[in-house]
Amino acid sequence: MIADVKKLTYSYGQVRALDSVDMDLPEGAIGLLGPNGAGKSTLIRILLGFLPPDKGSGHVLGYDIQSQQTEIRKHVGYMPEDDCFIPGMDAVSFTSYLGELSGMPKQEAMKRAHEVLFYVGLEESRYRQVETYSSGMKQRLKLAQAIVHDPKLIFLDEPTSGLDPSGRKEILELITDISSKKDIHVLMSSHILPDIESTCSHVVILSEGKTAAQGSISELKKIKYSLYEIRTYGDDKGFLRKLEEMGCKVELVEDKIIKIYMPPDKSHLELFRHAVEQDVQIRHFVKSQTSLEDLFAKAVGAE
Amino acid sequence: MPIKEKGYTHWDGELKKSKYPWIPITRKGIKLAFRKKFFKFTFFLTLIPAIAYLAGIYVSERLEDFAFLTQDSEIVSFLKINPGYFNSYFTQGFLLFMIVVILVFCGAGLISDDLRYNSLQLYFSRPITKKDYFLGKASVIAFFLFILTLIPGIIFLLMKIIFSGNLKFISDYPWLIVSITGYSVFLTCFFAFYTLFVSSVNKNRRYVSILIFGIYVFSDILYGIFKGIFESEYFSLLSIKANIQQVGAAFFGQKLPHNIPWIYSFLVLLFICMLAGFVLNKRVRGVEVAQ
Numbered sequence: 001m002i003a004d005v006k007k008l009t010y011s012y013g014q015v016r017a018l019d020s021v022d023m024d025l026p027e028g029a030i031g032l033l034g035p036n037g038a039g040k041s042t043l044i045r046i047l048l049g050f051l052p053p054d055k056g057s058g059h060v061l062g063y064d065i066q067s068q069q070t071e072i073r074k075h076v077g078y079m080p081e082d083d084c085f086i087p088g089m090d091a092v093s094f095t096s097y098l099g100e101l102s103g104m105p106k107q108e109a110m111k112r113a114h115e116v117l118f119y120v121g122l123e124e125s126r127y128r129q130v131e132t133y134s135s136g137m138k139q140r141l142k143l144a145q146a147i148v149h150d151p152k153l154i155f156l157d158e159p160t161s162g163l164d165p166s167g168r169k170e171i172l173e174l175i176t177d178i179s180s181k182k183d184i185h186v187l188m189s190s191h192i193l194p195d196i197e198s199t200c201s202h203v204v205i206l207s208e209g210k211t212a213a214q215g216s217i218s219e220l221k222k223i224k225y226s227l228y229e230i231r232t233y234g235d236d237k238g239f240l241r242k243l244e245e246m247g248c249k250v251e252l253v254e255d256k257i258i259k260i261y262m263p264p265d266k267s268h269l270e271l272f273r274h275a276v277e278q279d280v281q282i283r284h285f286v287k288s289q290t291s292l293e294d295l296f297a298k299a300v301g302a303e
Numbered sequence: 304m305p306i307k308e309k310g311y312t313h314w315d316g317e318l319k320k321s322k323y324p325w326i327p328i329t330r331k332g333i334k335l336a337f338r339k340k341f342f343k344f345t346f347f348l349t350l351i352p353a354i355a356y357l358a359g360i361y362v363s364e365r366l367e368d369f370a371f372l373t374q375d376s377e378i379v380s381f382l383k384i385n386p387g388y389f390n391s392y393f394t395q396g397f398l399l400f401m402i403v404v405i406l407v408f409c410g411a412g413l414i415s416d417d418l419r420y421n422s423l424q425l426y427f428s429r430p431i432t433k434k435d436y437f438l439g440k441a442s443v444i445a446f447f448l449f450i451l452t453l454i455p456g457i458i459f460l461l462m463k464i465i466f467s468g469n470l471k472f473i474s475d476y477p478w479l480i481v482s483i484t485g486y487s488v489f490l491t492c493f494f495a496f497y498t499l500f501v502s503s504v505n506k507n508r509r510y511v512s513i514l515i516f517g518i519y520v521f522s523d524i525l526y527g528i529f530k531g532i533f534e535s536e537y538f539s540l541l542s543i544k545a546n547i548q549q550v551g552a553a554f555f556g557q558k559l560p561h562n563i564p565w566i567y568s569f570l571v572l573l574f575i576c577m578l579a580g581f582v583l584n585k586r587v588r589g590v591e592v593a594q
Binding site for chain 1: 310311312313314316318319320321324327328331335338412416417420421422424425426427428429430431432588
């Protein structure tokens with residue numbers, strides 16, 4: 001377990017950002033998913049000790065989030081969402097400086113800064129002033145400073161924001177590489193579903209400051225419901241109404257495809273029975289894999 | 304020979320818990336200050352009074368070689384090396400003015416740049432505390448101010464002993480070393496609080512520079528205006544410079560330049576430091592919290 005929180009609550013004045021959040025984060029790559037304003041960044045900031053929780057408790061790597069923040073920060077790397085750098089420095093000085101602040105000896109920090117800048121693909125521009133960097137380069141630099149001290153866990157707050165598709169792909173590849181092959185755990189917040197789906201094995205979905213769902217992505221996809229895609233011929237209004245009465249969620253998508261989210265206790269045979277009763281032909285029937293998008297929409301109650 | 308894995312490799316060192324985690328912040332702040340245009344030249348200018356006063360100590364011991372200087376009674380009285388000589392160096396308007404100029408160069412961006420470029424979260428995601436952060440930033444100011452106050456003061460003292468060839472000066476004024484150290488530390492603490500406070504109130508370094516300089520100069524102008532109108536020495540409490548000179552004179556046991564108790568000036572400066580501490584604590588945090 002890399003982190004756990006119990007009944008974590010935090011408010012910005014009158015606005016409740018986190019409302020009794022409970023989570024257990026296993027090892028590996030974990031996605032923190034939620035729409036904007038769901039409380040993802042607030043949660044990361046509390047885990048880092050930037051904000052004191054109003055209520056609740058938590059641990060990161062076994063250290064208490066309220067009393068052992070220094071220990072947490074020693075073993076954790078943080079890649080913030082906003083643009084952030086120290087002007088007047090080149091990338092090597094910047095990265096080694098932050099390594100030193102983490103507790104690395106000066107010479108080691110400098111050596112390591114070169115290594116991580118190579119790793120994130122900034123080897124050619126590592127002597128350029130950081131303020132002259134493009135958005136994509138700044139994202140890579142932020143990742144470099146987060147891993148310079150070889151942390152056990154990295155918090156990545158919207159790591160792909162502001163990147164073009166190729167930049168995004170490259171950053172995601174780096175994150176996947178770090179989390180899958182390098183024995184470093186990753187907690188990545190994002191509102192971009194494919195980013196989480198492609199890099200993480202577990203997900204915590206936050207909605208309006210509450211935990212809407214959490215667990216292994218594959219398990220979450222499996223156990224909640226069965227998803228079928230069908231195409232019908234004939235007047236299907238009565239048929240679809242019957243399915244909804246049965247507890248299914250019906251969603252019309254493009255190309256006359258209808259997605260049926262069926263509760264686990266129902267059989268797909270009932271779907272055919274209703275079709276026969278309502279005199280509707282089913283001309284296409286596929287048992288579909290639920291995507292994270294489906295899970296996300298269901299968890300946060302979005303249509 | 305081992306084949307190295309391409310890409311990310313783990314670091315095989317060990318993170319150390321430093322007793323002084325603020326030292327990298329200070330080192331970087333000093334380095335960045337020296338990279339600024341005209342800073343080295345300005346800093347050299349600031350050292351000119353120290354060089355002149357050092358020359359004065361040498362001349363005071365070799366008056367027979369500089370007979371032409373003894374014809375001017377003002378020069379002769381200036382060349383009497385006593386605590387007043389030290390006081391005149393430490394509290395002279397030019398030195399204080401140049402200190403403020405140095406603060407503009409080395410101190411204006413210390414916090415304002417971190418606020419502007421969101422770098423506070425980078426600092427505080429590391430195992431350093433607010434105290435370490437402030438100490439690191441304040442030490443940048445202390446470094447430059449000690450070069451202008453404490454170090455010249457000690458060098459003056461040593462040179463006086465070396466040039467005179469005996470320890471009479473020390474035995475006459477054994478407390479002088481304490482005065483030099485105490486005043487230098489006091490001045491450095493005050494200017495560190497003052498500069499960091501002003502640096503934290505705005506994200507624009509230029510605006511902060513104007514404020515650092517403007518508050519110092521304007522407070523003195525204000526004192527001049529009120530004193531001219533009301534003819535009361537109590538208005539010297541409005542002036543940062545006058546307060547420093549008043550406290551400086553008290554440190555060196557000299558006649559106070561303003562006819563009010565020095566403790567009032569001390570309390571005014573202390574109040575500024577406390578206000579600065581309060582504001583800094585509010586302004587500097589890991590994340591901007593929009594209420």
